[in-house]
Amino acid sequence: MILxxxxxxxxxxxKEFIHxxxxxxxxxxxxxxxxxxxxxxxxxxxxxxKEARVAVYDQSKDGVTREITExxxxxxxxxxxxxxxxxxxxxxxxxxxxxxxxxVFEPNFAEKIKNERPARVQILLDATDANMxxxxxxxxxxxxxxxxxxxxxxxxxxxxxxxxPRMLFNNELESVYMFVPGTMALILMLxxxxxxxxxxxxxxxxxxxxxxxxxxLISRQIIAGKVMPYVSLAFLNGVVILALGYLVFGMPVHGNxxxxxxxxxxxxxxxxxxxxxxxxxxxxxxxxMFISMFALMLPTMLLSGFIFPIENMPWPLQWxxxxxxxxxxxxxxxNIMIKGTGLLFVWKETGILLLMTLLFxxxxxxxxxxxxx
Amino acid sequence: MKTILFILQKExxxxxxxxxxxxxxxxxxxxxxxxxxxxxxxxxxxxxxxVVDQDLSSTSRQLVGKxxxxxxxxxxxxxxxxxxxxxxxxxxxxxLIIRIPPHFEHDLRIxxxxxxxxxxxxxxxxxxxxxxxxxxxxxxxFNQHIRVEWAPxxxxxxxxxxxxxxxxxxxxxxxxxxxxxxxxxxxxxxxxSLFLTAMNIVREKELGTIEQINVTPIRKYQFxxxxxxxxxxxxxFELAFGLLLGRWIFNVPVVGNLALLFGFTVVYLLVILGFGxxxxxxxxxxxxxxxxxxxxxxVFILMSGIFTPTESMPDWANRVNIINPIAYLMRVIRxxxxxxxxxxxxxxxxxxxxxxxxxxxxxxxxxxxxxx
Numbered sequence: 079m080i081l082x083x084x085x086x087x088x089x090x091x092x093k094e095f096i097h098x099x100x101x102x103x104x105x106x107x108x109x110x111x112x113x114x115x116x117x118x119x120x121x122x123x124x125x126x127x128k129e130a131r132v133a134v135y136d137q138s139k140d141g142v143t144r145e146i147t148e149x150x151x152x153x154x155x156x157x158x159x160x161x162x163x164x165x166x167x168x169x170x171x172x173x174x175x176x177x178x179x180x181x182v183f184e185p186n187f188a189e190k191i192k193n194e195r196p197a198r199v200q201i202l203l204d205a206t207d208a209n210m211x212x213x214x215x216x217x218x219x220x221x222x223x224x225x226x227x228x229x230x231x232x233x234x235x236x237x238x239x240x241x242x243p244r245m246l247f248n249n250e251l252e253s254v255y256m257f258v259p260g261t262m263a264l265i266l267m268l269x270x271x272x273x274x275x276x277x278x279x280x281x282x283x284x285x286x287x288x289x290x291x292x293x294x295l296i297s298r299q300i301i302a303g304k305v306m307p308y309v310s311l312a313f314l315n316g317v318v319i320l321a322l323g324y325l326v327f328g329m330p331v332h333g334n335x336x337x338x339x340x341x342x343x344x345x346x347x348x349x350x351x352x353x354x355x356x357x358x359x360x361x362x363x364x365x366x367m368f369i370s371m372f373a374l375m376l377p378t379m380l381l382s383g384f385i386f387p388i389e390n391m392p393w394p395l396q397w398x399x400x401x402x403x404x405x406x407x408x409x410x411x412x413n414i415m416i417k418g419t420g421l422l423f424v425w426k427e428t429g430i431l432l433l434m435t436l437l438f439x440x441x442x443x444x445x446x447x448x449x450x451x
Numbered sequence: 452m453k454t455i456l457f458i459l460q461k462e463x464x465x466x467x468x469x470x471x472x473x474x475x476x477x478x479x480x481x482x483x484x485x486x487x488x489x490x491x492x493x494x495x496x497x498x499x500x501x502v503v504d505q506d507l508s509s510t511s512r513q514l515v516g517k518x519x520x521x522x523x524x525x526x527x528x529x530x531x532x533x534x535x536x537x538x539x540x541x542x543x544x545x546x547l548i549i550r551i552p553p554h555f556e557h558d559l560r561i562x563x564x565x566x567x568x569x570x571x572x573x574x575x576x577x578x579x580x581x582x583x584x585x586x587x588x589x590x591x592x593f594n595q596h597i598r599v600e601w602a603p604x605x606x607x608x609x610x611x612x613x614x615x616x617x618x619x620x621x622x623x624x625x626x627x628x629x630x631x632x633x634x635x636x637x638x639x640x641x642x643x644s645l646f647l648t649a650m651n652i653v654r655e656k657e658l659g660t661i662e663q664i665n666v667t668p669i670r671k672y673q674f675x676x677x678x679x680x681x682x683x684x685x686x687x688f689e690l691a692f693g694l695l696l697g698r699w700i701f702n703v704p705v706v707g708n709l710a711l712l713f714g715f716t717v718v719y720l721l722v723i724l725g726f727g728x729x730x731x732x733x734x735x736x737x738x739x740x741x742x743x744x745x746x747x748x749x750v751f752i753l754m755s756g757i758f759t760p761t762e763s764m765p766d767w768a769n770r771v772n773i774i775n776p777i778a779y780l781m782r783v784i785r786x787x788x789x790x791x792x793x794x795x796x797x798x799x800x801x802x803x804x805x806x807x808x809x810x811x812x813x814x815x816x817x818x819x820x821x822x823x
Contacts, residue, residue, distance in 0.1 A: 104739050107746045114750050122768045123759050125493070125580055130762060146613075172620060173792040175782065178762075196614045205622035206789040207630050209493045209581065210760055216584035219615055223591070226613040237559045237597055240566040241590040243583045245573035246540060246548075268745075276738050284657075363737045364650050365475065371642065371745075372479045380490045385758060387578065389497045395490045416541060 086295060090303040098307050108311060112265050112319045119257035120327060123385070127213055131159035132179040133171055138187035146199070146225055150181070155217050168202065178204040179214050191229065258323040259411035260384035262316055262342070263404035267349045267378055270312040272370040274305055274353030279366040282357070301446075305350050312349070316342045332418035338411070341428065345407045348431050351438035352403075358445035378404045406430050454669060458677030466681060476647075476685065480639040481696060484632070488701060491631045491758065495523060495581050501536040501545040502529040508556035510597070514567070517593050518549065523585065533570070540572045547571050547582050559597070621706075621790050629704065632697040633784040634757040639693060641752075641777060644686040644720055645744055648727030652678060653740045656731075675816060679724045686720050687713065694788075706791035715783055715797065718804045722776045725811030732818045755781045779804055 099105065132150070136143050151158045159177055162168065171177050182200035184190075190197040201218055205211040227238050278301075281287040290300050317339070323329040331338060353370075360366035380386060381395065382404035388396055399405050406427040413419050421428070467473065500518055504511050518524045527545055530536070536548035548570035558565040569586050573579035619625060655661040664674060690713070697703035727744070734740035754768060755761075755777035761769060772778040779800050786792035794801075 101736070101739055103734070104742045107742045111746050111749070114746070115753075118750065118753050122754060122764050124763050125759050126763050127580070128763065173786070173790050173796050175786050175790070175792060175796060191612050194612070197612060198614050198616055200616045200618065202618045202620060204790070205619035205625060206785055207760060208619075208622055208625040208627045210762075211619060211622075211625065212584050213580045215617060216580070216587060220587065222613055222615055229612045237563050237565075237594070237601060239559065239590055239594040239597070240564070241569055241587045242566050243569040243571060243587065245571050245579055245583075246537065272741075272745075273738070276741065280736075280738060362469075363741075364469075364472065364654070367646070367650070367737075367741050368472075368475045368479070371646070372475075372483055376483050376487055376638075380487045386491055386493065390492060390494055391490050395486065398486070412543065416543075 091306050094307045115261045127155045129157040131177045132156050133160040133177050135162040135182040137185040138183050140188040142188040143183040259408045263407045270349035271353035275356035275366040278357035279363045312346045333414035338414050348435040351435045354442045355438045462681045488631045492627045498524050499527045499545045501548045503550040505553040506555035510556040511551045628701050632703045636693040640686045644682050645727045648682045649731040649740045652731035653737050707787035712787045719780045721808035722811045725815045728815035751775045751777045
């Protein structure tokens with residue numbers, strides 16, 4: 079390329095950068111988003127039970143029921159929010175919404191136990207959130223059964239197997255392996271693809287695209303110049319997320335950092351080509367944004383294995399998840415970060431991302447040429 | 452009054468003139484609804500188990516057999532070393548290590564007591580609790596089974612002094628989808644109303660047509676009503692359509708009063724539309740408004756309790772949720788649809804949202820100036 083060509087190109091790139099930096103608000107959001115997301119996923123998104131509000135309907139009011147209630151409320155998982163006096167209140171309480179579990183002791187509780195007859199406890203659960211209900215039931219049953227077996231030991235010769243659960247790797251420090259890759263996949267995809275598609279569509283809508291096309295710049299240079307700033311910004315963003323993971327959560331990277339950054343770059347370029355493709359099919363910015371939002375954000379969040387494990391989804395959705403690029407990126411990143419493997423182990427996913435990039439670029443070029451004709 | 456009707460007419464014509472927007476507003480969201488509800492589940496269908504059986508007795512083998520026989524569990528490997536199991540967990544090849552200690556059977560026969568350790572992969576904290584619940588249940592059933600086998604003559608005495616009976620209210624089949632459908636509906640309705648409103652006004656700014664409107668005698672309030680009402684109606688339509696789909700396809704129950712739900716949604720939409728308006732007033736370009744809106748939306752959605760309950764969130768998060776409108780609707784829509792909660796139950800939320808709507812719209816209207 080002649081020197082003037084290069085100068086022209088870099089002039090164009092410089093213009094794009096200036097455009098972006100002029101928009102301070104967007105920049106702020108751009109870099110604020112990963113921070114917010116990491117914080118939310120690190121500290122907020124969890125199913126843990128702590129101080130779950132329960133109500134007790136004690137029809138016995140004797141030493142035993144008091145002891146069981148005491149055990150439940152002092153476990154740290156539950157908090158006694160209300161005592162009920164008659165069964166009509168049960169439905170009311172559930173409908174109010176704050177209390178998800180009601181424990182009902184039948185009358186003459188202690189007496190029944192003394193006479194070695196079964197004493198019944200009813201656990202009523204608000205199962206609208208089936209998961210929570212499951213968890214609440216499991217914890218409550220655990221506490222009550224624990225109490226039960228203490229009474230039982232020595233009384234009959236019934237064998238008792240105790241299940242002792244222990245959670246591994248569950249403080250934020252370790253679950254960080256879970257959401258840092260996911261956050262990277264989501265944010266890099268959205269930022270790059272969305273911004274690129276909107277930016278190009280904007281030029282189209284404003285009519286300045288036509289101006290660019292009649293300039294001495296060739297279309298290749300236009301596209302390249304447009305995406306250059308976004309690549310650098312997204313890459314910077316990726317680095318920021320990794321740094322945050324390290325600084326805030328102490329997450330180390332076991333594998334090759336160069337490989338990690340390389341794969342990140344590949345993913346960004348892929349998202350970019352996707353963004354370009356979207357811009358070729360969108361007549362207005364609104365459409366581009368909608369496509370990015372609906373076709374990218376929700377599927378990436380839900381089908382990439384980020385929040386909900388893919389193995390638990392119905393078959394058709396598991397197939398669908400194979401076309402979500404984020405899925406491969408997450409696998410890649412996790413492999414490199416946790417197992418510390420090299421290119422040999424992740425060549426499959428890398429290859430898939432490369433293929434996708436080429437596919438989108440190819441489609442975009444085809445669409446672009448058609449439009450020009 | 453007539454002016455407003457004319458403006459509304461113009462807005463609707465503009466919206467429907469946009470051929471690509473229409474399918475975008477109608478088809479895409481609902482395709483999402485149908486697909487994604489099926490994806491969003493914490494149900495564990497496939498738990499990868501690593502067994503460490505340090506006893507190798509017939510009883511321990513029986514216990515392992517129970518896990519093997521369950522369709523939800525998948526035995527990946529077995530050894531004597533827990534450390535190896537932990538490596539499997541780190542490599543994402545196992546979700547759970549079951550450790551049966553040495554002398555398991557012996558202790559059970561002689562001392563009537565033994566224990567089984569469940570080491571659960573809590574990297575994805577959301578599924579750990581469930582793995583615990585399912586596994587403990589299997590062990591408990593096995594315990595019962597042993598009792599019947601070993602000491603049948605003692606059956607007349609209560610197996611357990613305290614018997615537990617469970618009742619699952621509102622959702623006896625423990626169907627997670629009926630919980631997710633309202634959640635995703637809220638997201639759809641919010642995205643549509645928030646984005647369309649914000650982008651719409653900024654677009655006029657960018658194209659310059661807003662100046663043209665500003666020089667007409669149309670008053671500020673007429674203009675704003677004209678801008679907000681169409682999207683309010685469209686969003687309500689989306690809600691209705693989504694509820695229908697939810698009912699037909701996922702059997703989402705409608706226990707409570709729909710009129711109450713729609714009334715609450717109207718107030719909610721006023722808050723959201725006010726947001727949209729405000730953001731569009733302070734933004735200079737569509738790109739900018741889109742990004743700012745997107746950022747707030749993402750944060751608010753994640754914190755609203757759609758995937759994970761707000762009760763599990765730390766206190767500071769719950770305080771932030773006071774200004775998160777999505778959290779309000781998320782709560783209320785589930786309460787009304789699935790439990791049949793009434794007006795008194797949602798009174799506090801309703802009043803809070805009313806105040807919020809006044810603030811939001813007020814702020815937006817105050818900021819909007821007809822002159823540059």
